[in-house]
Amino acid sequence: MYGENGAQMRTELAALLRQHRVMHRLAADPAADRAAVGREVLRFRQSILVWCAQAVGVARPLAFANIPAKPADPFRAAAEHGAAIGELARALEYARAESQTKTASSIELTTPSPNVLVEHWRLAARAAALAEHDTAPDQARHLTAAQGRAVAGDVAAISQALVILDRRYRNTPEWVSLPGCDRLGWAALATALDVSLGQPDYSVDQTGWRPRTKPIRGPAKPGVLGVLQAEHNLLVRLKTFPNAMNLRLIVDSQRLLTTALIPYAQRIDPDLAGRWRERAATYSQIQRELRNVGGRLGNGAAATAEAANAVGRMKALPADAVLEPRMLGGFNVLFDRVDSRITDILEAGVERGAFVERVTVPRLVSGDGRLVHPVRERFVPVARPGDLDVIRTARKRLRPAASPVSDSPGVSRVNLHAALIHRPPEKGAPNVPYL
Structure with a gap:
């Protein structure tokens, strides 16, 4: 995820910026040892530079100058809408293309270094390599303009850090400076100022590539861990669209499981x-309303089996068992995701015609002498999802509320900015390297 990888890069670069005397940190007196460590640092720096060039290319189409230059002709639009970020993109591309240093290999990125300074560079380069997935074109096409400005601000701050560190390491034997270092520094500063005048959206930290969720295979875990295992597997299996019968069984399992956990x-x-009492009551109402919903499209047999496993393992727990708060938190997270997925299934099933509504059809009573006349029922498609009671209940009571997104830049951005302007850390701040 972009938030984790970006925070890792900023944290490590801030730690490097606070280390001013670097020669004795590279190696002992022999110049050959310092040159070898310097070449390793150059490869890590190149990996970070490659990500910066890629990320600014993604953010550039979404970034607009907050103070556009006044055109000479008032009846003609400005030639370029993002002059600062455009110059930063060209400077980064020039530095990447003209550099003769290769990027760090996967072995170097994954092998810890005994040198503390090199380890900071390695962690930053590894985060940059992982962040390439977060800012790839297939992921970045969902970004908004405000989120693009946040990415541009991050690239500008990291570029400033690379320029400062390049000047600080210039006495290292066989050190190669960044091509166009001065141009890159001024372009990064202009972009950072331009972004600060706008309103970047830091919810971009929640975007990016995430690993695919897989079921937990193997035998059942002992105790409550087995219940968590089955509930997790149920969430994964719900990716397959269930039919109406299996959906009713899954809904009933959630009612039973929640009631047993209260x-x-x-x-x-x-x-x-x-909150779980309210959830159990909601599932009871949804179960009653699903009686008038039918449909044979879909499968969901694997999800139904996992739901039955969760209920069965829950019933096997002793009554005097004590669940730790972190286990309750795990159940709560899984419940929110299952609720959201079931709501999506209900809405998608109605929209695609997989679920139909059972209605009563009027009929003429014939004089055949029977005392009981069965009710004629038919299943008809639903015109709008909101016409079904179960859809309204799921939208109003089942779907979890959207979690609030923090609009603050975060600790890592604040620390990197403080390191760039040489602001001393607060007293008592943990893990702050000395000068």
């Missing part, structure tokens, strides 16, 4: 137990 949560977190 006494365990009551002893640890009464507020959480109250």
